[in-house]
Amino acid sequence: MVRITWLGALAVMLLGLPVRAQDEIRIGAVLPITGKESKIGGAYKQATELAVKEANDAGGVQVGAKKMKVNLALLDDTSDTAKSAQLVEQLITQNKAHAIIGGYGSHLVQAQSVVPDRYGVPFLSGGAGATAIFGRSKWVFGTLSPVEHLAETQMNFLDDLVKQGKLKTPLTIALLTENTEHGNDYAKGVNDFIKSHPGYKVVVQEKFELNTTDYRPLLQRVAEAKADLFLADSHLEDFIAMHRTYTQMGLKHQMLTHGARGSDAAARKALGPATDYVFASGWWSDLLPYPQVKEFKDRYKAATGTDPQWYNAMGYETVRALLAAISKAGSLEPEKIRAALVGLKMEKSIVPGQVLTFTKTGQADLPFVVTQNKPGGKVDLVWPKDAKTGEPVAPIPAK
Amino acid sequence: MTALLRRHPALVPGVLFAAFLLLAPVFAQRGMLNDLWNMAFFVVLASAWNLLGGFAGQVSLGYSAFVGIGAYTTVLLANAGWSPWLTLPVGAALAVAFSVAVGLPTFRLRGPYFTIATIGVGEAVRVIASGLEFTGGSSGLRMPQGTFDFNANYYAMVGLALLTLALVAWLQKHAFGLALEAIRQDIDAAEALGVHSTQAKLTAHAISAALVAIGGGLFATNFQYISPGSVFDFRLSLTIVLMPIVGGMATITGPVLGALLFSYLQIKLLASPTLRDSYLFIYGGLLIVVMLFEPKGIVGLWERLIGLRPRRRAQPPVGEARRAS
Numbered sequence: 001m002v003r004i005t006w007l008g009a010l011a012v013m014l015l016g017l018p019v020r021a022q023d024e025i026r027i028g029a030v031l032p033i034t035g036k037e038s039k040i041g042g043a044y045k046q047a048t049e050l051a052v053k054e055a056n057d058a059g060g061v062q063v064g065a066k067k068m069k070v071n072l073a074l075l076d077d078t079s080d081t082a083k084s085a086q087l088v089e090q091l092i093t094q095n096k097a098h099a100i101i102g103g104y105g106s107h108l109v110q111a112q113s114v115v116p117d118r119y120g121v122p123f124l125s126g127g128a129g130a131t132a133i134f135g136r137s138k139w140v141f142g143t144l145s146p147v148e149h150l151a152e153t154q155m156n157f158l159d160d161l162v163k164q165g166k167l168k169t170p171l172t173i174a175l176l177t178e179n180t181e182h183g184n185d186y187a188k189g190v191n192d193f194i195k196s197h198p199g200y201k202v203v204v205q206e207k208f209e210l211n212t213t214d215y216r217p218l219l220q221r222v223a224e225a226k227a228d229l230f231l232a233d234s235h236l237e238d239f240i241a242m243h244r245t246y247t248q249m250g251l252k253h254q255m256l257t258h259g260a261r262g263s264d265a266a267a268r269k270a271l272g273p274a275t276d277y278v279f280a281s282g283w284w285s286d287l288l289p290y291p292q293v294k295e296f297k298d299r300y301k302a303a304t305g306t307d308p309q310w311y312n313a314m315g316y317e318t319v320r321a322l323l324a325a326i327s328k329a330g331s332l333e334p335e336k337i338r339a340a341l342v343g344l345k346m347e348k349s350i351v352p353g354q355v356l357t358f359t360k361t362g363q364a365d366l367p368f369v370v371t372q373n374k375p376g377g378k379v380d381l382v383w384p385k386d387a388k389t390g391e392p393v394a395p396i397p398a399k
Numbered sequence: 400m401t402a403l404l405r406r407h408p409a410l411v412p413g414v415l416f417a418a419f420l421l422l423a424p425v426f427a428q429r430g431m432l433n434d435l436w437n438m439a440f441f442v443v444l445a446s447a448w449n450l451l452g453g454f455a456g457q458v459s460l461g462y463s464a465f466v467g468i469g470a471y472t473t474v475l476l477a478n479a480g481w482s483p484w485l486t487l488p489v490g491a492a493l494a495v496a497f498s499v500a501v502g503l504p505t506f507r508l509r510g511p512y513f514t515i516a517t518i519g520v521g522e523a524v525r526v527i528a529s530g531l532e533f534t535g536g537s538s539g540l541r542m543p544q545g546t547f548d549f550n551a552n553y554y555a556m557v558g559l560a561l562l563t564l565a566l567v568a569w570l571q572k573h574a575f576g577l578a579l580e581a582i583r584q585d586i587d588a589a590e591a592l593g594v595h596s597t598q599a600k601l602t603a604h605a606i607s608a609a610l611v612a613i614g615g616g617l618f619a620t621n622f623q624y625i626s627p628g629s630v631f632d633f634r635l636s637l638t639i640v641l642m643p644i645v646g647g648m649a650t651i652t653g654p655v656l657g658a659l660l661f662s663y664l665q666i667k668l669l670a671s672p673t674l675r676d677s678y679l680f681i682y683g684g685l686l687i688v689v690m691l692f693e694p695k696g697i698v699g700l701w702e703r704l705i706g707l708r709p710r711r712r713a714q715p716p717v718g719e720a721r722r723a724s
Contacts, residue, residue, distance in 0.1 A: 081539070082629035085622050086437070090666070093430030107538055107626055114541065114623040118549075130538070179529060179536035209529045210537045210628075 024071045025061060025326060027052070027319075028091030029101035030112060031127075035079025036211055037105045039236055039266055040311050044104045044127055045074060047315030050303050051323075061323050064330040070323065077103060081111035088115040088123075097121065098332045099322055102142070104311065105235070106130035106182040107210070113140045122325075122337045126318025127311065129283070130181035135361035139334075141341050142363045143283075143318045143356065147182050147233070147259075150281045151189025153368040154257055157279070157383045157392075158229065159197060166394040167228075167254060169199030174227035174253070176218065176242075178234060179207040186233035186259055203227050211237060215245040223251055233259035240270050247274040254395035255279065263371050263379045264309060277396040279372040279382070284310040284317075284351060287381035287389050288369065293350050313350055321346055321356055413564075413652075420557045424550055436553050436621065438662040439560040440614055445642035445654035446563045447610040451603045452640065453648035454576060456583030458514045461501070461521030462639045465494045465608045467528060467630040469615025474540045474625055475533070483546050487616045494612030498604045506600045509586070518633070525631035539626025542619060552621045559617065563610050568651050570606075579603055583649065611639075641682065645689050647698030656697045660685075 029048055032041035052072045060067040073095050077084035084103060091097045092115065100116060102109045102125025109128035116123035117137040125133070129144035161167045175190055177183030187205065194200045204225035208218055219242070222230065230253040234242060239261035261267060262280025286297050286308060296316070300308040308316070321344060326332065329340035346356040352367045359365050370383030372392055380390030423435055444462065451457050472490035477483050505516045528534045570576045578599045581589035590596050619625050629635075642661050647653025664682055693699045 080629065080632070080634070081624070081626050082618075082622060082632075085624065086433070089433055090430065093428065093433060107628065110538060110541075111622070111624045111626065111629065118547065132538070136541075136544070180538040182538075184536075184538075207530075207536065209526065 023068050025068050026071050026097045028097030029074045030077050030087045031103050032079040033076035037079040041104050043311045044315040047312040051316045051319035062327050084108045085111040088112045092119045092121050120334050124322045126314045132181045134363040140362050145366045147185035148189040150368050151186045154281050155193035157370045161394045171200050172203040172227040173229045174222045175202050175205040176232040183233050215242045228254045230256040240267050275373050276375050281368045281370050282310040284313040285369045289387050292348050296350050434666050439556045441658035441662045442560040443563050443614040444639045445658040447607040448639045449643045449654045450607045453643050454579040455603050459517040460636050461517035463631050463635040464521045464524040465611040466615035468494045469612030470619035470625045470630040473616035473619040483620045487613050490612045490616045491609035494608040495605045498608035502601045502604045525627050528627040542623040556617050647696030650698045653696050653698040
């Protein structure tokens with residue numbers, strides 16, 4: 001008998017059949033914890049794990065008549081697109097995940113997003129804003145609003161500075177974007193705005209490769225263009241590298257942004273006062289005047305010892321949205337979870353506007369905030385006007 | 400077949416494994432089939448590279464370029480309305496043309512200079528693909544909808560792996576394979592004996608490029624999305640080289656064993672929350688052990704264990720030793 005038991009156990013081990021609890025929610029997540037996107041990928045990991053821990057500490061998620069614990073399988077794609085898709089497939093086929101939390105970075109999420117459709121598994125990303133990812137599969141959802149609207153928000157903010165008399169049209173623009181869907185969407189947002197606002201003109205528009213090592217040739221072209229505004233769309237590593245070269249070259253513009261980058265703690269630490277007055281549009285800010293944001297900020301700091309950045313917040317809220325949908329579905333059946341995501345209306349959310357919903361393409365479309373760095377490591381929320389914590393400084397004062 | 404297996408009993412495990420791969424879709428779950436697809440893909444890459452890198456001793460670190468050429472050809476033509484199957488020979492033809500264009504100048508170089516040049520070629524192709532509009536830039540491209548058929552792709556990849564092995568084994572036994580071996584051992588002596596070394600290297604390069612490009616095309620169809628970061632990645636080139644080195648270069652079974660080991664490590668370790676960051680470390684460690692103690696890789700270790708070969712101190716390849724003296 002003992003021998004039979006041992007043989008049985010051995011057979012299970014050899015066949016690699018994992019023993020799975022019946023009453024648990026299996027969530028798979030694939031994030032770039034190592035590699036080029038690891039800085040923010042690591043932040044997403046921290047936020048994802050915190051959201052799951054909080055759900056489990058509260059006794060689990062109510063699914064129909066049962067309270068179920070969340071079993072999170074979080075894998076590292078090493079910032080490699082092929083591996084990213086492979087691991088999502090692995091989580092679905094081998095871990096039998098009920099739903100997938102997508103990664104960070106539009107190019108990585110783009111690779112992942114082809115997989116859920118094959119298996120009919122709900123997929124919710126909190127780290128990709130490129131519109132090309134959404135609308136192709138009914139299983140793919142995302143909490144980051146379109147990058148195009150991020151650019152549009154920045155242009156509206158600049159236009160408001162013109163109306164206040166802080167900036168004067170005509171204004172010329174140097175527009176630099178990464179050569180990705182993310183960058184293309186940003187450029188489209190700026191160019192679409194300019195079409196209906198004659199006071200602006202793009203005098204130099206260039207694309208750059210992700211993780212470029214030398215920005216001097218690109219910035220030399222910017223210097224020669226003598227633009228008034230410097231608008232770029234960069235990932236964190238590129239923002240740090242490009243802005244370091246920008247500062248070393250002594251470039252100056254009336255206003256400067258790197259899209260969603262600006263107030264990131266890592267960049268301010270790396271670049272110091274050189275980041276003062278950089279403005280950024282984000283999917284979230286800890287300066288949002290909602291009580292739930294303050295509570296989240298305190299909880300996050302108590303749990304991790306660090307203040308949450310926008311990516312921590314969106315990673316956290318993405319998990320909460322998925323768990324809210326599962327609870328609303330009252331079932332772990334993929335189709336029911338998907339239907340719940342389609343109709344989700346998460347009130348008192350920490351996102352701008354306080355209500356998280358998804359559009360027909362599966363992508364959230366929420367308002368953006370604009371922040372501006374101030375000297376001494378301070379950051380002010382400067383847009384929307386009714387939530388601002390400080391006045392925008394424009395043009396950037398000469399030092 | 401039975402007579403063949405009687406004459407070559409070493410083929411029995413290979414035939415059994417091939418039968419297992421071909422029958423797997425009947426009984427195996429999708430997760431396991433994905434792993435087997437991955438293994439077959441690595442077998443294609445490692446065995447095709449071995450033709451030039453192993454048999455001819457020309458260590459190229461630019462093979463991801465051929466994966467990329469095959470993959471991009473498939474995606475671009477499929478988006479233009481072509482059947483993905485018809486794109487495979489086009490990708491192979493383009494890879495052959497590219498291999499000749501790259502080979503003509505680089506095969507003038509020897510040893511590390513050739514290897515360094517191939518790194519440059521691989522990186523140049525990646526940078527160009529990242530900068531072009533029609534390749535989708537750094538974001539890459541998706542296959543059109545309705546082009547995914549896992550079972551067909553699985554059989555195609557397994558078939559390609561078996562074809563690659565059969566072709567390499569056949570070439571090894573013929574004058575062409577002997578010419579490559581002569582080039583590896585001593586290129587000057589080989590030329591003195593009448594081997595046209597540049598032509599032989601170009602041919603090996605072209606054959607392996609075509610096989611790798613077809614693998615790249617199937618990769619694109621299976622993953623439905625490619626980007627320069629996935630198919631032109633230097634890490635992929637490095638992986639392609641590591642597999643035959645660990646398994647045993649200039650043998651038929653060595654690259655297969657290296658590919659099986661590498662894909663197993665990658666699949667299992669990446670899926671393990673505690674070991675996910677260590678697979679490259681483990682593979683790197685394995686590589687160091689192989690280089691130090693058994694330059695002929697797993698195959699060499701096996702031969703030594705079963706007494707086919709006496710234990711000897713690790714020696715550099717003949718060509719290297721000759722250059723050193």
